[in-house]
Amino acid sequence: MKEIKTAQLQNLSGEALEKENSVSSSEIDESGKKKEAELIQIAKNDPAAFDILYQHYVLRVYHYFLLRSFDKEDAADLTQHVFVLVLGALPRYQERNLAFAAWIFRIARNVATDAYRRDRKNIALELLPQTPHPCEWQDPEILILQQEKCEQLRELLTKLSNEKRELLVFRFAVGLSVNEIASVMGKSEAAIRKQLSRTLANLKNQFEEQYQ
Amino acid sequence: MKHKTNVAKNYDDILGPNGDPDLISFIEAVENLYPRPILPKHLANFAFIPLYDNISKPSQEVKGTPMSMDSVVHLSHNSNIGSSVFQKKQKLSSRLFWLPRRRLLLVGFETVLALTLVISLLIAVKVVPNPVTPTVAANNSSCNDGKTNQAQLGQVSSNPVAGTSTEIDQSQTLNEVTVTVRSASADANRIAIFVTVNGLPCFDYTPSKITLTNMQGINFPQMPNALGAGGGELLFDSSDIAGRPTTLQLHLSIASITKQKTEGGVELIQGPFNFDFNVPSDVSKVRIARLNIIDANSSVPVTLKKVVVTPSETRLYLQGNINVGIDYELKVGNILINNDSSNQHQLGTRIITSSPDGLTVVSLDSPLFNEGGEWSLTVRPHKYGDTKNIAGIPPTPISGGPWVFRFEVPSASSS
Numbered sequence: 001m002k003e004i005k006t007a008q009l010q011n012l013s014g015e016a017l018e019k020e021n022s023v024s025s026s027e028i029d030e031s032g033k034k035k036e037a038e039l040i041q042i043a044k045n046d047p048a049a050f051d052i053l054y055q056h057y058v059l060r061v062y063h064y065f066l067l068r069s070f071d072k073e074d075a076a077d078l079t080q081h082v083f084v085l086v087l088g089a090l091p092r093y094q095e096r097n098l099a100f101a102a103w104i105f106r107i108a109r110n111v112a113t114d115a116y117r118r119d120r121k122n123i124a125l126e127l128l129p130q131t132p133h134p135c136e137w138q139d140p141e142i143l144i145l146q147q148e149k150c151e152q153l154r155e156l157l158t159k160l161s162n163e164k165r166e167l168l169v170f171r172f173a174v175g176l177s178v179n180e181i182a183s184v185m186g187k188s189e190a191a192i193r194k195q196l197s198r199t200l201a202n203l204k205n206q207f208e209e210q211y212q
Numbered sequence: 213m214k215h216k217t218n219v220a221k222n223y224d225d226i227l228g229p230n231g232d233p234d235l236i237s238f239i240e241a242v243e244n245l246y247p248r249p250i251l252p253k254h255l256a257n258f259a260f261i262p263l264y265d266n267i268s269k270p271s272q273e274v275k276g277t278p279m280s281m282d283s284v285v286h287l288s289h290n291s292n293i294g295s296s297v298f299q300k301k302q303k304l305s306s307r308l309f310w311l312p313r314r315r316l317l318l319v320g321f322e323t324v325l326a327l328t329l330v331i332s333l334l335i336a337v338k339v340v341p342n343p344v345t346p347t348v349a350a351n352n353s354s355c356n357d358g359k360t361n362q363a364q365l366g367q368v369s370s371n372p373v374a375g376t377s378t379e380i381d382q383s384q385t386l387n388e389v390t391v392t393v394r395s396a397s398a399d400a401n402r403i404a405i406f407v408t409v410n411g412l413p414c415f416d417y418t419p420s421k422i423t424l425t426n427m428q429g430i431n432f433p434q435m436p437n438a439l440g441a442g443g444g445e446l447l448f449d450s451s452d453i454a455g456r457p458t459t460l461q462l463h464l465s466i467a468s469i470t471k472q473k474t475e476g477g478v479e480l481i482q483g484p485f486n487f488d489f490n491v492p493s494d495v496s497k498v499r500i501a502r503l504n505i506i507d508a509n510s511s512v513p514v515t516l517k518k519v520v521v522t523p524s525e526t527r528l529y530l531q532g533n534i535n536v537g538i539d540y541e542l543k544v545g546n547i548l549i550n551n552d553s554s555n556q557h558q559l560g561t562r563i564i565t566s567s568p569d570g571l572t573v574v575s576l577d578s579p580l581f582n583e584g585g586e587w588s589l590t591v592r593p594h595k596y597g598d599t600k601n602i603a604g605i606p607p608t609p610i611s612g613g614p615w616v617f618r619f620e621v622p623s624a625s626s627s
Contacts, residue, residue, distance in 0.1 A: 059251045066249055076252050153241060171226075172239070173246035178225045196226050204238045 040100055044091050054083055057101070060174050061108050067169050068112045078115055082108045101176055102183035109184055149207075156206055164199045171196060219243070377404070378492060384485045389469055391419070391485040398460050398491045399522040400498035401575075403432060403448040409469060420480075421467030424448045426460055451520065451527070456495040463488050497581065498522050499621045507615040516589065516617040517571060526557075526580045528589060530572045530615075547576070550585040581624075589617045 036053075043049035061082055065075035085107050093103060157165060170181045178196065182189040219240050220231045227235060377397040383390050389410060396405040403424065409417035424432045424446075432448035446464075453460070469481040499521040506515045514532030521527075526547075549555040557578035574591070591614060 055256075058255055059248065062251055062255060063246075063249050067246070072252065076255050079255060149241075150245065153245060157245070168242065169246070171223075172243045193226060200226070200235065200239065200242070203242070204235060207238070 036100060040090070040093065044093075050087055050090065053100075057104055058083070061104065064105065064108055064169065064174050065112060067173055068116070070112070070115070074115070078108075078111050082111050085111070098183050099177075099180050102180035105170065105174065105176060105180070106184045152210055153203075153207060156203055156210075160199065160203075164195070167192070167196055167199060377406075378490075380405075380487075380489045380491075382487050382489060384487065386483060386485065387481050389417070389471075389481045391466060391469065391483075393464060393487045393489065396462070396489065396491045397524070398450055398493040399524050400453075400456070400493075400495050401449075401451055401520060401522040401525040401527055402435065403450045403460070403462070403491065404524065405446045405448070405464060407446055407464075407466075418470040419446070419466040419468075419485075420470050421465075422446060423465045423467075425463050425465075426453075427463075428454075430454075450493070453493070453495075456493070458493055458495065460491045460493050461488070462491060494523070497624055499581065499624050501619055501621040503617070503619050505617045505619060507617060510615055514591070514615045516615075516619070519587075519619065519621055521581055521621055523579070523581045524577070526576045526578065528574045528576075530574065530591070532572075532615075546590055547578075547580070548588040548590070549580075549583045551588065555583070583621075584623070585620070587619055587621060589619070591615045 039049050039053060043053055058079060062075055062079045065078045066072070068075075070078060082104065086104055089107075093100070098106070157168070160168075166185075167181065170176045170184065171178070176184065178193045179189050181196075182192040185192065219236050220227055223236075223239055224231070227239070377395040379395050380393045381395075383392040385391075392408045394406045394408055396403065398404075405424070407419065409419070422434055424434070426432070430453070432450055435447040435449050450460075464487040466483055466485040468483050469485075471479045471481060499519075501519040501521075503516050503518060506513055512532060514530055516528065517531050518529040519526065520529075546556045546558050549557075557576055557580065
């Protein structure tokens with residue numbers, strides 16, 4: 001029985017989540033989501049399945065906390081905290097109400113906000129890329145955008161409101177879909193889509209103006 | 213070009229089917245502003261056990277063959293999901309992780325101060341005190357040297373687990389690590405076992421994959437305790453013991469010990485460390501109030517199903533759509549006895565959100581066993597943070613609460 005279950009898990013993990021843990025939820029196709037849902041059902045009773053989900057999401061949650069300006073140690077602590085909460089509440093999770101990724105990041109957002117309020121003197125709410133050399137272009141076609149341009153883009157982000165920055169973090173760093181962001185932020189999908197499109201369009205215009 | 217196609221595909225929810233090529237390039241630039249970080253090894257190394265595993269397992273399975281956690285390790289090594297390069301897994305199952313490490317240090321410092329104060333008082337007054345929980349007694353020393361601090365150990369052994377505890381004093385040494393079961397106690401709510409590693413309870417050593425079974429093969433689910441599994445006191449839920457035996461014949465198995473190395477990282481000391489011992493179970497000391505009181509005044513009705521009071525713990529069984537730990541906490545709340553404001557006890561000591569029957573169980577360590585009269589329980593959903601917007605982030609809206617219940621708990625004889 002145990003062997004069957006293990007094999008089942010391996011099968012599920014292989015098919016649904018083998019796209020490595022850096023894959024964003026928007027990249028998971030419908031079949032992948034179905035497999036993920038099966039994995040969640042199993043994980044409600046079997047920690048082995050939860051471990052697979054953990055491995056799948058941990059990097060993104062950790063990344064989110066880093067972008068929320070927590071240092072590496074605190075980001076790791078808070079990431080652990082999030083998954084303890086997720087594990088404890090997993091039996092209550094119902095897919096039809098909330099996508100799993102959105103559910104996890106809603107918890108992560110609450111945890112971050114809580115930690116920020118508790119320790120507000122020490123944490124700046126930046127939601128900005130932290131690396132000193134943020135642009136690591138991998139596509140040769142984009143190499144024309146030099147480091148200077150990256151810094152400019154980052155500078156433009158600093159002028160955005162926290163809400164808009166968080167929107168960008170959820171979409172481009174964490175990889176949540178518009179629908180999932182709407183669930184996390186408690187807004188309608190249309191509102192998030194509109195806000196995201198406007199923010200991007202404005203950023204693009206400002207960027208082009210500055211650079212021309 | 214392929215990358216651009218991927219960008220267009222990944223962001224089709226904001227680009228639409230015929231995305232503007234300029235915008236695609238721009239999105240690519242924005243995306244590249246957020247390079248993925250490297251995941252710390254200790255995060256990649258975690259494995260999970262259920263906080264509240266209500267599946268009873270036959271004793272041979274527990275003793276003889278690897279438990280489900282081994283399949284977790286096995287899976288992680290074979291599933292190409294990120295952690296296969298790491299050889300060691302660490303358990304993430306206790307409330308230890310609810311406190312950031314720096315706060316744990318602070319807690320340790322505070323407990324040392326408190327202990328010093330208590331000892332000074334004892335010497336001055338020459339009175340035998342209520343036993344101090346040993347997890348509090350000795351978490352100030354580093355255990356990394358592997359040596360036993362005899363003075364501390366003396367304090368520990370003279371202060372066994374709070375309540376009616378039985379001295380066990382069984383040790384097992386493997387790979388230069390000695391695990392000792394010093395004492396244990398049991399009542400109708402929980403079994404408490406005080407374990408030391410290399411002489412002291414210590415955060416540097418964390419017992420992993422702990423199982424406690426009785427002779428019938430019933431598995432007692434491990435409960436989170438205030439200081440975590442490495443804090444010395446291991447707690448197990450005994451509320452489902454059949455027949456209320458007066459003595460429990462227990463088998464404790466610790467599959468491995470995780471040692472926090474001073475230079476960083478962790479080392480896994482492979483067990484198993486096995487112990488068999490008997491513990492008297494003080495089952496007669498239990499007060500149970502079966503209530504089914506519904507507070508429907510709030511937008512989310514909640515039912516107080518049952519209250520179980522033992523000398524070690526008071527448990528409140530709540531039913532309702534209360535998503536504790538996700539949208540809010542239940543830390544703001546109290547039990548007020550006989551409307552006496554000087555006799556109130558705060559909630560939030562321990563909350564189990566996934567009890568086998570789907571109830572939310574809130575427990576208090578406060579000694580309420582001898583409290584009579586009318587009890588008034590108030591449970592307030594506590595938002596993460598306060599109610600004001602901070603930096604543009606609105607607080608998570610919460611629904612329901614506060615829930616108020618008034619009731620009486622029958623005495624032990626009539627329960």
